[in-house]
Amino acid sequence: MTSSIQDVFTHIENNQQLFVKRLAEWVSVRSVSSQPELRGEVLRMVQMTAQHIERLGGAVEMVDIGTETLADGSKLALPPVILAEIGRDPAKKTVCVYGHLDVQPAQLEDGWDSDPFTLTHRNGKLYGRGATDDKGPVLSWLNCIESFQAVSKALPVNVKLCLEGMEESGSIGLGELIAERGKSFFGNVDCVCISDSYWLGTQTPCLTFGLRGLCYFEIEVQCAQRDLHSGVYGGSVHEAMTDLTQILASLVDSSGRILVPGIYKSVKPLSEMEAQLCANVDFSPEEYRLEIGATTLQQHTKEDILNHRWHLPSLSIHGIEGAFSELGQKTVIPSRVVGKFSIRTVPNMEPDEVERQVKDYVAQTFSELRSPNRFRITMPVGSQAWVADSTHPNYTAGRNAMRRVFGVEPNLIRDGCSIPVTLDFARHTALNVLLLSLGACDDGAHSQNEKFNLSNYMNGMKVMASYLEELSLVLPKE
Numbered sequence: 416m417t418s419s420i421q422d423v424f425t426h427i428e429n430n431q432q433l434f435v436k437r438l439a440e441w442v443s444v445r446s447v448s449s450q451p452e453l454r455g456e457v458l459r460m461v462q463m464t465a466q467h468i469e470r471l472g473g474a475v476e477m478v479d480i481g482t483e484t485l486a487d488g489s490k491l492a493l494p495p496v497i498l499a500e501i502g503r504d505p506a507k508k509t510v511c512v513y514g515h516l517d518v519q520p521a522q523l524e525d526g527w528d529s530d531p532f533t534l535t536h537r538n539g540k541l542y543g544r545g546a547t548d549d550k551g552p553v554l555s556w557l558n559c560i561e562s563f564q565a566v567s568k569a570l571p572v573n574v575k576l577c578l579e580g581m582e583e584s585g586s587i588g589l590g591e592l593i594a595e596r597g598k599s600f601f602g603n604v605d606c607v608c609i610s611d612s613y614w615l616g617t618q619t620p621c622l623t624f625g626l627r628g629l630c631y632f633e634i635e636v637q638c639a640q641r642d643l644h645s646g647v648y649g650g651s652v653h654e655a656m657t658d659l660t661q662i663l664a665s666l667v668d669s670s671g672r673i674l675v676p677g678i679y680k681s682v683k684p685l686s687e688m689e690a691q692l693c694a695n696v697d698f699s700p701e702e703y704r705l706e707i708g709a710t711t712l713q714q715h716t717k718e719d720i721l722n723h724r725w726h727l728p729s730l731s732i733h734g735i736e737g738a739f740s741e742l743g744q745k746t747v748i749p750s751r752v753v754g755k756f757s758i759r760t761v762p763n764m765e766p767d768e769v770e771r772q773v774k775d776y777v778a779q780t781f782s783e784l785r786s787p788n789r790f791r792i793t794m795p796v797g798s799q800a801w802v803a804d805s806t807h808p809n810y811t812a813g814r815n816a817m818r819r820v821f822g823v824e825p826n827l828i829r830d831g832c833s834i835p836v837t838l839d840f841a842r843h844t845a846l847n848v849l850l851l852s853l854g855a856c857d858d859g860a861h862s863q864n865e866k867f868n869l870s871n872y873m874n875g876m877k878v879m880a881s882y883l884e885e886l887s888l889v890l891p892k893e
């Protein structure tokens with residue numbers, strides 16, 4: 416008797432402990448791509464994943480994508496990209512699953528309740544850096560495939576995997592690889608699925624069809640050759656921090672309006688359909704405010720909040736490299752500081768135009784300070800927004816899978832975060848990309864106490880299994 420999808424579901428349910436143990440092992444790897452000293456850990460995470468795929472019978476290629484040049488001019492090897500395939504049946508359709516194995520930085524002192532790299536199960540939530548972004552979802556794909564194999568049910572479609580270790584650093588090198596393999600590895604792919612996004616709330620599942628882009632800026636100011644005693648030298652030096660804080664303060668006002676001249680001129684006007692979407696989705700401004708612990712939000716209606724998160728640019732100031740930020744009272748004038756901020760871009764904004772507008776404005780602001788200090792601004796990462804065709808059968812398969820597992824109609828939403836590879840697929844292939852969102856809105860990706868609900872982890876694997884089966888049914892036959 417052939418096994419059914421229900422047998423796959425049952426296997427998933429029966430192996431919860433094993434799947435949680437595996438996630439703990441993945442979370443324990445400090446694969447932080449933005450910290451050069453942890454590059455070896457990113458490599459280890461990629462190698463661990465490749466071996467896991469091979470144990471599933473997958474054919475794995477570890478593609479060398481070269482090196483990156485660090486701020487000091489030194490070169491650092493980029494982690495290889497995994498291109499793998501499980502199933503090569505020419506009679507079946509093929510889906511490519513993308514995910515990332517690197518994570519954002521984290522340390523207990525940031526305010527975590529437990530070690531960020533020790534998966535901690537509390538009240539049905541699995542706490543750890545990367546649990547939801549994106550190790551949990553990537554591991555879910557592998558557990559899902561294993562569950563088909565365990566009940567001797569053939570995969571309904573062939574599965575290819577494209578897994579990288581630099582997404583949290585802008586996916587350096589991945590775009591070139593997709594361009595190079597667009598007709599070979601990706602040539603027989605019918606659609607793409609990415610699970611690296613979150614629901615609008617904690618109950619209603621979502622499919623995501625649009626993201627904002629990201630332009631990341633670094634402003635360097637230097638006032639001396641070494642840090643200086645603020646008592647001995649204060650009052651006689653044009654301090655770098657004074658220049659930098661005035662520049663940062665000139666970028667955005669307290670209402671969140673970006674002050675860079677012309678930054679809004681290319682923003683696409685809100686369409687009636689987009690306004691309707693904001694009105695129709697299941698989203699509670701009050702739950703959102705409480706969940707993030709904000710006293711008040713900058714907007715007050717559901718429509719206005721979502722419009723600002725999805726369809727309008729935002730500017731966030733992230734930090735100052737070289738500035739003192741430890742406990743205690745260090746009384747030093749930092750000789751060199753680097754201010755870091757980013758602009759989330761939306762449709763019709765072009766990164767090149769944003770770069771020009773920001774650099775012109777910041778240079779003008781700096782010149783008005785009449786400062787003798789050394790000044791430099793760079794934009795290491797720049798990407799546009801991304802919007803998919805949500806009428807594609809790929810979205811039908813995702814919708815059917817969500818409905819089957821959760822018993823409710825998923826919401827179709829956009830998100831304000833950025834996943835560079837979506838643009839690479841749009842630029843170099845004609846493939847439809849579905850964001851099969853598995854995380855809940857309160858997962859805290861990039862934040863302290865990032866978590867992945869055990870129920871989202873387990874149900875997510877069932878959604879993936881069902882999605883693979885739905886794809887085999889809805890993708891048009893040749």
Ligand SMILES: Cn1cncc1C[C@H](N)C(=O)O
Pocket residue numbers: 582583584585586629796832833834835
């Ligand atoms: C750093 N970066 C550049 N593009 C995307 C990222 C990281 C992450 N996906 C974000 O939305 O913030």
Ligand code: BAL
Pocket residue numbers: 548549582583611612832833834860
């Ligand atoms: N998870 C959404 C894109 C990123 O932050 O990795």
Ligand SMILES: [Zn+2]
Pocket residue numbers: 515548549582611
């Ligand atoms: Zn992610």
Ligand SMILES: [Zn+2]
Pocket residue numbers: 519548583860861
């Ligand atoms: Zn992330």
